[in-house]
Each structure stands twice: as C-alpha cells, then as structure tokens.
Amino acid sequence: MSNEKFIIESNDVHLYYGKNEALKGVSLNFKPKEITALIGPSGCGKSTFLRTLNRMNDLIPDVTITGNVKFEDKEIYSPKMDTVELRKKVGMVFQQPNPFPFSIYENVAYGLKIAGMKDKAKIDAIVEESLKKAAVWEDVKDKLHKSALSLSGGQQQRVCIARVLAIEPSVILLDEPTSALDPISSAKIENMLLELKKDYTMIIVTHNMQQASRISDNTAFFLNGHLIEYGETRQIFTRPKEKETDDYISGRFG
Numbered sequence: 001m002s003n004e005k006f007i008i009e010s011n012d013v014h015l016y017y018g019k020n021e022a023l024k025g026v027s028l029n030f031k032p033k034e035i036t037a038l039i040g041p042s043g044c045g046k047s048t049f050l051r052t053l054n055r056m057n058d059l060i061p062d063v064t065i066t067g068n069v070k071f072e073d074k075e076i077y078s079p080k081m082d083t084v085e086l087r088k089k090v091g092m093v094f095q096q097p098n099p100f101p102f103s104i105y106e107n108v109a110y111g112l113k114i115a116g117m118k119d120k121a122k123i124d125a126i127v128e129e130s131l132k133k134a135a136v137w138e139d140v141k142d143k144l145h146k147s148a149l150s151l152s153g154g155q156q157q158r159v160c161i162a163r164v165l166a167i168e169p170s171v172i173l174l175d176e177p178t179s180a181l182d183p184i185s186s187a188k189i190e191n192m193l194l195e196l197k198k199d200y201t202m203i204i205v206t207h208n209m210q211q212a213s214r215i216s217d218n219t220a221f222f223l224n225g226h227l228i229e230y231g232e233t234r235q236i237f238t239r240p241k242e243k244e245t246d247d248y249i250s251g252r253f254g
C-alpha cells in the first residue's frame with residue numbers, strides 16, 4: 001500500500017543477533033523533512049533499529065530480520081533492492097567521526113569518484129557546496145588538501161556529514177553524532193542539522209535529552225527492544241503517555 005505521507009515506513013520489525021531478540025516488533029514511520037529523535041537507555045535497540053533503515057545490519061554476521069521496511073514505498077529487504085543505491089539515498093553518520101585517512105577534499109569527493117564522476121570542475125563545486133552545507137567550509141577552505149585527520153573532532157564530524165551530503169541522500173541517519181564532541185562543536189552541528197531540515201529527513205539517536213528537545217520534531221522512546229511511545233517531541237517531554245517514558249525523561253532510570 002502506498003502512503004505518500006511517509007518517506008520511511010517500518011512495520012513489525014524483529015531483529016535477532018543469533019538467538020538474542022534485540023528488536024521486538026517495532027513499527028515506526030517517518031515523514032519527509034522532519035527530524036525524529038530515538039531515545040532510550042543503553043542497549044534498548046536504538047542503533048540496531050537505525051541500522052535496519054538502510055540495511056547496515058546486513059554487514060553483521062548471524063542477524064535475522066523479519067517484518068517490513070519501506071523507503072519511498074519500496075521494500076528495502078526485497079532481493080531486488082540495490083543496497084549500494086539504498087545507502088546513498090539513506091546515508092549514515094556515526095558516533096566517532098570516521099574520516100578516511102585522505103585529504104579533506106578527497107573525503108568529500110570520494111563517493112562522487114566511486115560513482116564515476118570525472119568532471120573536476122563539477123566535483124570541486126559539489127565538494128565546496130557540501131562543506132558549506134555542513135558548516136565547515138570556513139574552517140577548511142584554505143587547507144582542502146591537508147589530511148582530514150589533522151582536523152578537530154568536531155570539524156572531522158562535519159566533514160563526515162559533508163561526505164554524506166555530497167552523494168545527495170534524502171534521509172540522513174545519525175547515531176549519537178555529537179556525543180564525542182565538546183558543547184561548542186555540538187551546538188554547531190545542531191544548528192547545521194536544523195538548517196539541513198529544509199532539504200533532508202533526519203533520524204538521530206541521542207542520549208542528550210536537551211538535544212532531542214532542541215532539534216527534533218518527533219521523538220520515539222525505546223525500551224528493551226520495544227518502541228514504548230512515539231509522538232511530537234514537545235508532547236513526549238511534557239506530557240508523556242506512558243509511565244516508562246516519564247520515568248526515563250525525568251531521569252529515574254537509564
């Protein structure tokens with residue numbers, strides 16, 4: 001069934017690592033150009049769920065997944081799905097900045113070159129545009145050919161976001177993207193994400209409640225492999241319906 005309101009739909013997703021059931025029937029849909037925060041205590045399945053949305057769990061041995069996930073109305077676990085294309089459209093940013101040990105320029109140009117783009121002027125333009133969108137251009141424009149590893153953690157993370165943007169995703173998955181960063185770098189990334197919301201759908205895992213309430217439109221609270229509650233962020237943080245959500249956001253556990 002098509003539903004144009006959502007860019008990603010997941011329905012009754014169960015995921016097992018070997019015999020251990022890490023997701024116990026999660027159904028959650030995402031509207032385009034909104035930011036959704038995934039919150040919940042350590043081990044509740046946030047990263048696992050995030051990875052089901054672009055099939056990153058495929059890379060982990062002995063994983064079994066049941067249920068459905070659709071991206072733009074197409075079943076992503078269908079054998080016909082091209083996972084390379086899927087991961088371009090549904091890009092991912094990790095907790096630890098993970099630039100390649102190449103220059104800043106080569107990091108951002110990498111995906112374009114892999115895709116066969118040869119026009120240097122075009123690549124230059126996309127690199128610049130992506131670094132600007134990722135709010136790191138001013139920091140790096142005079143040293144594009146220096147190693148990305150010479151940058152600060154916050155700059156590296158923004159270069160990693162530029163690397164994802166260069167390949168024109170429509171959805172960006174972010175797994176605790178600022179938890180390794182200082183507050184100023186985190187604030188820069190939060191502001192950038194709010195700016196990017198004009199053009200992208202974002203799903204962000206965070207342990208930082210203030211961050212979730214500052215930047216997200218919707219919040220999903222996970223506990224022990226279950227989606228306990230989903231709603232508008234303001235509602236979740238001010239009037240949660242479930243006792244477990246209330247306990248978590250008020251710091252009684254987690």
Ligand SMILES: Nc1ncnc2c1ncn2[C@@H]1O[C@H](COP(=O)(O)OP(=O)(O)OP(=O)(O)O)[C@@H](O)[C@H]1O
Nearest residue numbers: 017020022040041042043044045046047048049060
């Ligand atoms: N690669 C893996 N192999 C086996 N079990 C895993 C793997 N990754 C996660 N798990 C297990 O799945 C469950 C959910 O883990 P997950 O990493 O999704 O939690 P999380 O909510 O992201 O936690 P955190 O906040 O600590 O990052 C945990 O019990 C974890 O031990």
Ligand SMILES: [Mg+2]
Nearest residue numbers: 046047048205
């Ligand atoms: Mg995690």
